[in-house]
Amino acid sequence: MTKQGVVPDSFSEPFWDAANEERLVIQNCRDCDRLQHPPAEACRECGAGDSLEWKPVSGRGTIYNYGVVHDCPVRLLQKDQPFNLAVITLDDDPGIQMFSHLPGTPVDDVPVGAAVEVIFEPTANGQLVPEWRVIAD
Amino acid sequence: MNTPTAPDAMYRNDEGLGLWEHRGKVAAVGVGHAPTARRWDGRPETCVGAISIQALRQAIDDAGVAPEQIDGLVVVPVTTTGAFWEEGKPLPMDVIESFQQTDDPLDGVAKLSAEWLLANMPELTNVKFTMYGPGCMSNALNVAAQAVGDGLTHTCLVVKSWHNFEGRYYQSGANAEEALPGTAAMTRLWGGPASYGTALQFAEYCRKYGKTHEMMAPFMENSRRNGLMFPEGYWAQHRPEELGREDYLAARWIAKPANLFDNDIPIMMSGAYLFSTAERAADMKQKPVYILNHASSNARPRSLTPTLDEVEAETARTARKIYEGAGITADDLSFENMYDGFSLFHQFHLEGLGYRGIKFGEALDFYQTDISIEGPNPVSPSGGNVGSGRSRVWMHTDCIQQLQGRAGPRQVTGVTPEVAVSGGPMPLGGNFTVWSASPD
Ligand SMILES: [Zn+2]
Numbered sequence: 001m002t003k004q005g006v007v008p009d010s011f012s013e014p015f016w017d018a019a020n021e022e023r024l025v026i027q028n029c030r031d032c033d034r035l036q037h038p039p040a041e042a043c044r045e046c047g048a049g050d051s052l053e054w055k056p057v058s059g060r061g062t063i064y065n066y067g068v069v070h071d072c073p074v075r076l077l078q079k080d081q082p083f084n085l086a087v088i089t090l091d092d093d094p095g096i097q098m099f100s101h102l103p104g105t106p107v108d109d110v111p112v113g114a115a116v117e118v119i120f121e122p123t124a125n126g127q128l129v130p131e132w133r134v135i136a137d
Numbered sequence: 138m139n140t141p142t143a144p145d146a147m148y149r150n151d152e153g154l155g156l157w158e159h160r161g162k163v164a165a166v167g168v169g170h171a172p173t174a175r176r177w178d179g180r181p182e183t184c185v186g187a188i189s190i191q192a193l194r195q196a197i198d199d200a201g202v203a204p205e206q207i208d209g210l211v212v213v214p215v216t217t218t219g220a221f222w223e224e225g226k227p228l229p230m231d232v233i234e235s236f237q238q239t240d241d242p243l244d245g246v247a248k249l250s251a252e253w254l255l256a257n258m259p260e261l262t263n264v265k266f267t268m269y270g271p272g273c274m275s276n277a278l279n280v281a282a283q284a285v286g287d288g289l290t291h292t293c294l295v296v297k298s299w300h301n302f303e304g305r306y307y308q309s310g311a312n313a314e315e316a317l318p319g320t321a322a323m324t325r326l327w328g329g330p331a332s333y334g335t336a337l338q339f340a341e342y343c344r345k346y347g348k349t350h351e352m353m354a355p356f357m358e359n360s361r362r363n364g365l366m367f368p369e370g371y372w373a374q375h376r377p378e379e380l381g382r383e384d385y386l387a388a389r390w391i392a393k394p395a396n397l398f399d400n401d402i403p404i405m406m407s408g409a410y411l412f413s414t415a416e417r418a419a420d421m422k423q424k425p426v427y428i429l430n431h432a433s434s435n436a437r438p439r440s441l442t443p444t445l446d447e448v449e450a451e452t453a454r455t456a457r458k459i460y461e462g463a464g465i466t467a468d469d470l471s472f473e474n475m476y477d478g479f480s481l482f483h484q485f486h487l488e489g490l491g492y493r494g495i496k497f498g499e500a501l502d503f504y505q506t507d508i509s510i511e512g513p514n515p516v517s518p519s520g521g522n523v524g525s526g527r528s529r530v531w532m533h534t535d536c537i538q539q540l541q542g543r544a545g546p547r548q549v550t551g552v553t554p555e556v557a558v559s560g561g562p563m564p565l566g567g568n569f570t571v572w573s574a575s576p577d
Contacts, residue, residue, distance in 0.1 A: 003326040005316030012319030037440055038324050044437075064444075067329070067336040068393040073312045074328035082390070085329055087337060087442060097440035099327040108393065112344065125316050129326060 001080040001101060005125025014054040015039070019128045022120045026096060028055035035093045059118035060091040061098070061132060066110045076124065082107055088116055088132045100132035140212070140251040140267040143280040148433040148568065149462055152454065157430040157462040159286025161576030164418035164425035165537050167200025167411030169193060170369035173526060174405040176301045181235035185216045185300040185405065186245025190258055192407035193294055200411040201422025202292060204260035207411075209290025210267045211281040212251045213274060213297040218403035218527060219331070220302040221310070222247040249298055266290040273297065273529045274408060275476075275560045275568035279431040281412045282570065291414050297530055298407035324441060329392065332479045334442045336395035338564075339481035341445040343394070346498035350394045354382040356504040357398060357480060360517050363510060364524015366546040369534065371404045371526030380523075394481070401478035401522035408530035410537070415576055426540045429556070429571040430462030436565045448482075448564045449497050452489020455569065459490070459558055463571040467491040469556045472515035472539065472549055474532040475569075476561020478522030485564040487516070512551045518544070519559075532559035533570065540574045 008016040018025040027039035031051040034043070042049040066086035072078050083101055090096045102110060103121065115135045120128040149157065171188035181187060197204055222243055233242050237256035244253040251267035266289050270277030274297035281295040311317055317325055343349060361380035364372050372378065380398060388397040411421075418425035436451045438444070443451075460466055467490060475486035484500030493514050495503050508516035519535030522528065536557040538544040548554075560569030 003328075004314065004322070006319055006322040006326070007316050008319035012323060015323065016319050039320075065337050065341050067333055067340060067395070068390065069328060069330060069333065070390040070393060071330055072328040073330055074325075075313045076315070077328040082393070085327055085333065085392070095439045097442065099324070099329070099441065101327060123316075123326065129322075 001077060001083060003123045003129060004074065004076050005123050006127040006129065008127070012039070016127060018054065019120055019130055022128065024057050024059050024118050024130050025054040026057050026090070028053050035090070035096045037096050037098065057090055057092045061088040061116045061118070062091065062094070063110060063112050063114050063116055064089045064097065065112065066102070068108045084108070084110055086110060086132070098130065098132070102134070103131055104133055140269055142269045142271060143276070147280050147283045149431055149458065150433045150435055152458055152461065154462060156464050159282070160429050160462070160464065161427045161573070162415050163282050163285045163412060163428045164415050165410050165412055165428065165572070166418050166421045166423050166425050167196040167198070167202065168534055168537055169195030169197070169199055169409040170534070171407040173371040173374055175371070175375065176303055177405055179229065179232070181232045183405065184232050184246050185249060185298050185407070186236060186253055186257065188405065188407040189249055189254060189296050189298040189409070192298070192409040193254070193258065193296055196294060196409040196411045199423060202411060205262050207261055207292050207294055208263050208265050209281070209284060209293030210251050210254065210261070210264050211270050211277045211284065211293060211295045212249060212254065212267070213271060213277050214249055214269050215271060216247065216249050216298050216300045218299050218301045220300065220304060220403070222302070247300060254296070266293070273562055273568065274533060275529060275562070275570070278410070278533060278570050279433060279568045282428045282431050285412050285414060291417055293412045294409060295412060296407065296409040299403070299405060299528060301403045301405050332395040332400050333392040335479040335481050336392040337442055338445060338448055338485070340394055342484070345445060348501045351386060352501040352504060353399070353480065354385050355508065356483065356516065357385045357523060358382060359508050360477065360480070360520045360523035362520070362524070363518055363547055364520030367520055367525050367531060367535070368545070370520065370524060370531065371402065371406070372524060395479060398523070399480045401527040404526040404528070406526065406528045406530070408528060408534060410533070424541045426537045427573045427576040429465065429573045430459060431568065431570050432458035432462055433568045434566055438565060443565050448485050449489070451565045452485050455567070456489045456491060459569050459571060465556060465571065467494070470558065471552045471554045471556055472518050474517060474519050474536050474557055474559040476521065476529060476532060476567070477517060478527055478529065478562065480523050482564055483517065486561065489564070490558070510547060510549045510551070515549050515552065518547055518549055529562055535559070536572045540572055
């Protein structure tokens with residue numbers, strides 16, 4: 001399934017540039033040594049804005065939870081309904097979540113707790129986006 | 138008049154604040170509701186401004202107060218259910234010109250300002266205090282209660298209204314575009330509908346405690362039953378249909394495990410209350426319902442969506458704030474009337490409160506027992522949004538009417554209505570009011 005395209009803005013550009021190089025980076029506060037996602041203008045822990053960086057992470061994660069979308073508000077995705085929409089937690093910090101359509105995993109047959117790895121797939125305008133795939137045993 | 142938004146200091150966000158300083162000194166007296174509709178039909182007399190005036194006038198009349206005695210107005214300025222006036226769509230000039238206007242032509246059509254209301258309610262000649270409590274009626278109630286307690290107003294109207302236009306909601310704007318701006322794209326490319334976050338929390342809850350979506354059926358049935366006894370509500374007015382177990386379980390999924398009925402139906406509606414000091418309330422037409430406390434939750438999840446641990450920690454914290462400021466315990470609650478839109482988080486509020494001693498993971502079992510208005514453990518006697526459509530108001534109206542003894546066919550009969558709490562919306566992020574039949 002193809003997601004909407006992405007037009008990086010100045011704030012998000014490092015994340016999307018990294019994705020185009022098939023690297024996953026997450027916003028991190030150097031002072032707190034704490035990742036945050038979604039990213040923000042300031043660290044939610046200490047409030048500092050100048051200590052934020054984009055930090056490479058391992059690209060390993062775990063399926064924390066999921067739902068199955070049958071009635072999607074995004075027009076481009078409606079032809080793919082129903083589809084899995086999972087929450088992945090990063091092995092680098094299980095407090096950090098990312099969404100995933102879990103390409104390759106049958107609809108509503110999602111192994112919660114399974115290990116996943118990041119992959120990068122093209123969106124409608126060619127921008128690559130991080131996605132997650134179950135690691136075969 | 139330039140209406141300010143309520144400052145953060147008006148909300149009771151923290152634990153350890155002790156009894157609310159105005160406990161029992163503020164009362165709700167009058168209630169007003171405009172007729173509901175599924176969508177706006179384009180007529181001036183049914184626009185969101187017009188129905189707000191209707192609800193406000195009813196609340197004034199219900200309290201038996203002369204309009205010139207009213208000196209305060211608290212408004213929720215946002216009225217959208219998710220439907221917006223599309224950019225470039227011609228303005229409904231015939232409607233706009235039927236009213237006194239403000240600088241925004243869509244005021245009274247797709248939003249609601251205090252200035253618009255005052256300009257179009259010439260009988261309100263003495264309003265000196267206006268304030269916005271943005272979000273839900275639950276915010277506005279907290280703001281009004283604090284304002285009356287603080288002496289900023291002695292007789293205060295509170296109003297929340299909703300508009301709903303043609304078209305499927307949330308499907309225009311960015312969701313219809315070929316591309317998203319980069320920052321929004323990081324969370325929105327995956328297309329979760331509005332109820333997805335709640336569906337996730339419910340799924341985690343079911344896995345952890347061994348519960349199922351089917352176990353929601355008695356709650357849904359009970360809520361619709363109570364809603365059909367709410368003459369102000371959408372289902373009672375337009376579609377007086379019961380919601381049986383089979384109907385509920387056969388409904389199509391929106392974001393499994395949330396189905397169509399777990400998502401409240403967006404409607405046109407307006408609800409209004411008249412608050413006053415306890416002294417003034419004593420001389421009004423209806424029995425005063427005293428406010429013992431108001432409390433707020435402003436927690437945020439660590440990442441994209443709240444985990445069950447975050448939900449449970451916050452509902453428990455909220456309950457401690459509710460009880461502490463009111464000087465009550467869970468044992469004092471006559472019934473339970475927390476928010477239910479989406480239905481799949483109602484159990485979080487219920488468990489956080491510890492209503493009838495239930496603990497985390499026990500609410501769905503509790504739903505299998507007698508939760509009716511006739512029984513000893515009423516759950517959602519208002520019927521909530523499940524029973525009457527999306528307003529986030531029914532629970533408040535019901536608490537007031539139950540404690541006044543004028544909830545009509547919905548009146549609880551298995552318990553004596555003395556103390557109640559209502560509020561929401563979300564387990565992380567809401568505002569709550571404690572109501573009492575007596576001031577102490
Ligand atoms: Zn920091």
